[in-house]
Amino acid sequence: MKRKLLLHVCCAPCSASPVKMLQDEFEISFYWHNPNIYDAEEYDKRKRSAQDYAQRLGIEFLEEKDFSYDYNGWLSESSEQCASCYKIRLAKTAAFAKNNNFDCFSTSLLSSPYQKHELIKNLAFECAGSVGAEFLYRDFRPGYYEGKNMLRKAGSYMQKYCGCAKSFRERFGSNVENKK
Secondary structure: OOEEEEEEOOOHHHHHHHHHHHOOOEEEEEEEOOOOOOOHHHHHHHHHHHHHHHHHHOOEEEEOOOOOOOHHHHOOOOOOHHHHHHHHHHHHHHHHHHHOOOOEEEEHHHHOOOOOHHHHHHHHHHHHHHHOOOEOOOOOHHHHHHHHHHHHHOOOOOOOOOOOHHHHHHHHOOOHHHOO
């Protein structure tokens, strides 16, 4: 019998590599909690894309029942913004895994070569320890481009920036108010 794994997904492209690496070993459920995504339209695109991918694979798609999107908490920036962003999402994932009888959890954030891999790994272990959940560490980066290209060919949405307003400005060099 396969162990139950809760996989935090930040987007469909980043989830392809973890799914490929883990599907034979685990019964995977996707978990969506990404309050950092700027703006509501982008949030919806990424969520729908992840839901569609889960549905194509026959994977359960879960999310917080009492969560409503509100980006206001992410408008201020600091040098610790990435760590805060990771920690909020990983803490929610660890608690959800523990409270819903998953054997372990992981995150698709570990697949992107653009993320702060060691920081994510360390924060995930910390969050797991704080609630008594098991964090499954794997380096999903080797399959990132293959998975992303597979989803691109399948017509999945491909975002152009990490997610927050800061990453939007870094990518496009403009004011977030001028996004439209």
